[in-house]
Amino acid sequence: MRIDIITCLPRLLESPFSDSILLRAQKKGLVEVCVHDLRKYSTDKHKKVDDYAYGGGAGMVMMIEPIVTCLRALQAERQYDEVIYMSPDGERFSQRMANELSMKKNLIILCGHYKGVDERVREHFVTREISIGDYVLSGGELAAAVVSDAVIRLLPGVLSDETSALTDSFQDDLVAPPVYTRPAEFEGIKVPDILLSGHEQKIEEWRFKQSVARTKNRRPDLLR
Template sequence: MRIDIITVVPGLLEGPFAHSILKRAEEKGIAKVRVHNLRAYASGKQKQVDDYAFGGGAGMVLMVEPIVKCITALQAERIYDEIIYMSPDGKTFDQNMANELSLKGNIMILCGHYKGVDERVRQKWITREISIGDYVLSGGELAAAVVTDAIIRLIPGVLNDETSALTDSFQDGLLAPPVYTRPAEYDGMKVPDVLLSGHEAKIEAWRFEASVRRTKERRPDLLEGKDF
């Protein structure tokens, strides 16, 4: 997989992709993430990428020309399955969407900034708009990092334990069960006996029941329409 991210603030994305799982995916040759500075596609000495909105109002708008130049240059190198725009009014990102996108080959992500991008970009070039929640960030960079991390960790071979991503919260519509590690007792608090039993069927049954119980307590909305 390759993910190309277009931004006016590339420095915001240096940290997330230089460490941990995303770095490992790059080193294994499983996934690549490339960040593109939108200003490199701007005209004039000032490399202007934004301007005032027609009709007035506060805030600046990212201009259509540099965005289209960048998109076109990237499309000349490869075919993209999706061109995503990170936006507060996009469809809310969830695990099902992450699963779907993890099956793609090439993805482009445009990060909004200021008051957003010229609407004509969204109308003609964007194939999908995504939000990570009902709140507003200063730009789409952090949201793009969240989406990228959630997608890449699902690709086979990225995680050391192939089953790890499959047992994450939301994969089966439930929150993940409690987890424990050594020591078996600490400050009077003991690990449930069943987890120390070595009985795989009983352990799996306990985990499922614990997942349902935790979901009922913390996210009952996830159980709507389910018979648990």
């Protein structure tokens, strides 16, 4: 997979992709993440990528020209499955969507900033808009990192135990059951006996019941 992220603040994306699972995935050659500085595609001598909104109002708007120039330069090199715009009013990101995107080959993620991008970009060049929640961030960079992380960890070979991702919360519309590790007793607080029994089928049944109960309690909307 290849993920190209377009941003006017590329340094915000240095850390998420330079450590842990995402770094190992890149070193293994399982994913290529390329961050593109939008200012390099500006024709303005000061490398501006924003301007005042027509009709007035507070805040600046990201200009159409540098965005489209960058998109066309990337699309001239390869075919992209999606051009994604990170937006508070986009489709709500979910594990199901992460699963779907993990089956794609090439993705472009456009990070909004200021008051957003010129609407013509959204109407004519973006194929999908995604939101990570009903709140507003300073820009789309952190949201792009969230989506990329959720997608990349699903790629075959990224996790040392590939079954791990299949038992994550939301994979079956349930939250994950409680988990425990050593010691079996700490300050009088014990691990449930069933987990120490070695009876695999009964353990799985217990975990499923715990997932259902926890989902009913914490996320009843998932059961609907």
